[in-house]
Amino acid sequence: MAAGSLAAWLWLLLGQGFFWRTDVRLPPRRDPDDWPSVCVVVPARDEAAVLPVSLPTLLGQDYPGRAEVFLVDDGSTDGTGEVARELARRRGGLPLTVVSPGEPPAGWTGKLWAVRHGIGEARARAPEYLLLTDADIAHAPDSLRTLVAAARTGGFDVVSQMARLRVESLWERLVVPAFVYFFAQLYPFRWIGRRGARTAAAAGGCVLLRAEAARRARIPDAIRHAVIDDVALARAVRDSGGRLWLGLADRVDSVRPYPRLRDLWRMVSRSAYAQLRHSPLLLLGTVAGLALVYLVPPVALAAGVLGGATAAGALGAGAWLVMAGTYLPMLRYYRQPPWLAPLLPVTAFLYLLMTVDSAVRHHRGRGAAWKGRTYARPGAVPDES
Incomplete structure (x- = not known):
C-alpha cells in the first residue's frame, strides 16, 4: 500500500495537469475597441450581513461600457432586498434592480431559480455578457473590465475565477486551502482552458458568461436541479460548443466567514x-x-x-x-x-x-x-x- x-x-x-501549481490566473488580454454591455446577476438569500461589504464593490465597478446589477432576493427573511436598495441609494454607482422570484417550483434549486429570474430580467437589456456572482463575493474595481477583456481576447464563452476564500480562524486555515487544492486536483485548471477539453468546471462565485452561449446551452433551465451548479453550467456550455477558462483570482474575494468546523x-x-x-x-x-x-x-x-x-x-x-x-x-x-x-x-x-x-x-x-x-x-x- x-x-x-x-x-x-x-x-x-x-x-x-500540474494541478498543484497556482499560476493559472487571468489569461493575456487587451482592451476591446468597443466595450460590450454586461448585466450582473446576484442571487441572494439572507445575505444582509455580507452585502455591505460585497455589493458596493459591484456597484463601484470601473467599467467603460454599459453595465447594471440585478440582485435577486430569494425569499430572504433578514431584509436582504432593503439592505441592497439602501446601499445603492447611499453609494451610487452602477444601476441596481432588486427583484424577487418567489419560491422555486419542484425540480429547481433555489439559487438556479433566482439566477433564471435574474437572467430573464437582464435579457430585456440585451446584454452581450452576464456576470453571475454570489452575494458574498467582493470584486476589485477593475474586475468586470478584466473579465470581459479576457473573454473577448481569448474567445471564451465562460471566464470564471475561483474567488479567494476567507482564511482567518483555525478551522479555516486547516480546511479552506485544502478545499481549493482538492477542487484543482479534480478539475485541473490547465486542462479546462484548452480547445476541445474534456474537463469542464467553473467557480460559481465569479462566472462571466456570454449571453448567446447561455441561450445555446439553455442556462439555467438545463441544469435547474443541479446542486453543484457551477460545474453543471460549465459542462452544459462545453457540450453546446462553448469554450471555457477557469483560474485562481487575485482580487476577487469571498467575505463569508466559516469560523467553526460545523x-x-x-x-x-x-x-x-x-x-x-x-x-x-x-x-x-x-x-x-x-x-x-x-x-x-x-x-x-x-x-x-x-x-x-x-x-x-x-x-x-x-x-x-x-x-x-x-x-x-x-x-x-x-x-x-x-x-x-x-x-x-x-x-x-x-x-x-x-x-x-x-x-x-x-x-x-x-x-x-x-x-x-x-x-x-x-x-x-x-x-x-
Missing part, C-alpha cells in the same frame, strides 16, 4: 455526495482512494519508525513528502505558514468523513440542505424537459 501511495503521488505530481462541514457535506452522482460504488472508491493517497503515507511511516517496517516507512515518507510539497503552493497563495503542509492527511480525513456524512444524509432522504431549504433526491421530481 505504501508503494501504491507513492506511485499515486508521483502520477499526481506529473500527470494531473460551518465548513455543512458547506462541504451538502454537495459532496452529489459530486459522486449519488453512487454508492463511487463513494466506496472515493473513500478507498482518499485512504490510499492521503492516509497510508503517515501510517506507513509510523509503521517504519515504530514497528521496524523499514521499506514501508521509507515509501510512506516519500509519499508524504511529495504530498506536502504539492500543497505548499496553495498555502502560499492563501498566505499560510508552510508547517500546515504536513497536516494535509488530517484535513483529508475530515473531508472523507464529510463525504460519508453527505451520503448518509442523502440516503436518509434529506437530500442537499442549504439556508432552510432541503432539496429532493434526483429522480424524486418529474423532469419537465
Whole structure:
C-alpha cells in the first residue's frame, strides 16, 4: 500500500495537469475597441450581513461600457432586498434592480431559480455578457473590465475565477486551502482552458458568461436541479460548443466567514455526495482512494519508525513528502505558514468523513440542505424537459 501511495503521488505530481501549481490566473488580454454591455446577476438569500461589504464593490465597478446589477432576493427573511436598495441609494454607482422570484417550483434549486429570474430580467437589456456572482463575493474595481477583456481576447464563452476564500480562524486555515487544492486536483485548471477539453468546471462565485452561449446551452433551465451548479453550467456550455477558462483570482474575494468546523462541514457535506452522482460504488472508491493517497503515507511511516517496517516507512515518507510539497503552493497563495503542509492527511480525513456524512444524509432522504431549504433526491421530481 505504501508503494501504491507513492506511485499515486508521483502520477499526481506529473500527470494531473500540474494541478498543484497556482499560476493559472487571468489569461493575456487587451482592451476591446468597443466595450460590450454586461448585466450582473446576484442571487441572494439572507445575505444582509455580507452585502455591505460585497455589493458596493459591484456597484463601484470601473467599467467603460454599459453595465447594471440585478440582485435577486430569494425569499430572504433578514431584509436582504432593503439592505441592497439602501446601499445603492447611499453609494451610487452602477444601476441596481432588486427583484424577487418567489419560491422555486419542484425540480429547481433555489439559487438556479433566482439566477433564471435574474437572467430573464437582464435579457430585456440585451446584454452581450452576464456576470453571475454570489452575494458574498467582493470584486476589485477593475474586475468586470478584466473579465470581459479576457473573454473577448481569448474567445471564451465562460471566464470564471475561483474567488479567494476567507482564511482567518483555525478551522479555516486547516480546511479552506485544502478545499481549493482538492477542487484543482479534480478539475485541473490547465486542462479546462484548452480547445476541445474534456474537463469542464467553473467557480460559481465569479462566472462571466456570454449571453448567446447561455441561450445555446439553455442556462439555467438545463441544469435547474443541479446542486453543484457551477460545474453543471460549465459542462452544459462545453457540450453546446462553448469554450471555457477557469483560474485562481487575485482580487476577487469571498467575505463569508466559516469560523467553526460545523460551518465548513455543512458547506462541504451538502454537495459532496452529489459530486459522486449519488453512487454508492463511487463513494466506496472515493473513500478507498482518499485512504490510499492521503492516509497510508503517515501510517506507513509510523509503521517504519515504530514497528521496524523499514521499506514501508521509507515509501510512506516519500509519499508524504511529495504530498506536502504539492500543497505548499496553495498555502502560499492563501498566505499560510508552510508547517500546515504536513497536516494535509488530517484535513483529508475530515473531508472523507464529510463525504460519508453527505451520503448518509442523502440516503436518509434529506437530500442537499442549504439556508432552510432541503432539496429532493434526483429522480424524486418529474423532469419537465
